[in-house]
Amino acid sequence: MQSSTKVIAQLIGANKRYKSGDTEITALQATTLDFRSNELALIIGPSGSGKTTLLSLLGCVIYPTEGEVLVGGNKVREMSETQLSNLRLNYIGFVFQNFNLVAPLTALENVMFPLTLQGVSGQEAKARALQALEGVGMADRKNFKPKQLSGGQQQRVAIARALVTKPQLLLCDEPTASLDAVSMVSVLQELHRLSKEGIAVAIVTHDPRLKEYADRTIYVESGRVTDNAEFSIH
Ligand SMILES: Nc1ncnc2c1ncn2[C@@H]1O[C@H](COP(=O)(O)OP(=O)(O)OP(=O)(O)O)[C@@H](O)[C@H]1O
Ligand SMILES: [Mg+2]
Structure with missing residues (x-):
């Protein structure tokens, strides 16, 4: 591992249980994991195994039932709604x-949206959003609304919307499921480069x-995470 890498996100004994009526589902068992800069980690496992739950914890979309999630050095549980x-x-x-x-926004407006929330001026947001759409080969569909686009589009x-803000932590849930082989390779090359x-x-x-x-490949099965560090030739 390169010494210049730093920990971007951490799970420390973090788990997630859902209650529905009398039954309780453990979507993710207690998990301790680091996610570092300069690293592309795959999370694989069967349907219903807890992959989206793991990603949602890292993305601060849900809170752990027990344990801690740290993102950018901050304990998610201790942050206010605004800070989150x-x-x-x-x-x-x-x-x-x-x-x-x-749905009511065009492709371009969807990609501009997070920049607008950040307070980036309209003109700059438009230019950056266009560039991000070009990066995924979608500039020619910039004025199309989501329902006018195919699944892969x-x-x-x-x-493009996730990348336009240049995040430190990029979380993708099945980003290539609807893509053809050519688009898949170009998206993956871009994510690898990032x-x-x-x-x-x-x-x-x-x-x-x-x-x-x-x-690196992280396996999830029945809510149990196995971190199998496998380093590719890249
Ligand atoms: N909001 C929720 N309420 C109750 N149970 C949930 C909730 N979200 C997820 N679960 C349960 O947690 C388990 C893990 O779900 P999760 O979505 O993490 O699976 P997954 O690995 O992403 O599956 P897939 O590959 O099908 O997307 C499943 O059994 C699911 O039913
Ligand atoms: Mg899922």
């Missing part, structure tokens, strides 16, 4: 499993083709 929204806005990029694009817009520029990237996937881009 600032952290999510400025530090974390999240590509959701279901894209989560805003929506996925690429969601990736990780080498110093950000921490975690990708949930079922796609074994992604392994060659990963520095």
Whole structure:
């Protein structure tokens, strides 16, 4: 491991249980893991095993039931709602499993949205959003609304929206599920390049083709995490 890498996010004995009626589901058992800059980590495992739960804890979308989650050195549990929204806005990029694009907004407006929240001026936000759309090959669809785009195109817009703020921690839930082989390779090359520029990237996937881009593979099964450090030739 390079000495210049730093810990971007940490789970310390963090677990997640959901209660529904009388039953309790352990979505994630107590987990201790570090996510570092310059590292692209894959999170793999069967459906329902806890992958999205793990990613959502890292993305400060949910709180752990027990244990701690630290992002950028801050204990998530001790942060106020405002501090948390600032952290999510400025530090974390999240590509959701279901894209989560805003339906009435165009592709360009969707990508501009986080920049507008950051207070970036309209002109600069537009230029940066266009650049991010170009990066995923979607500039020619900039005025299309989500429902006018295919699944793979929506996925690429969601990736552009996550990258446009230049986050330190990039979390992607199945980012290549709807992509053809060519788009998949270009997205993965971009994510790999970004990780080498110093950000921490975690990708949930079922796609074994992604392994060659990963520095590390984390397995999740029945809520239990196994950190199997596998370093690729990249
Ligand atoms: N909000 C919730 N309330 C109750 N149970 C939940 C909730 N979210 C997730 N779970 C349960 O937690 C377990 C893990 O779910 P999770 O979404 O993390 O799986 P996953 O590995 O991402 O699956 P997939 O590959 O299908 O997306 C599942 O059994 C699921 O039913
Ligand atoms: Mg999931």
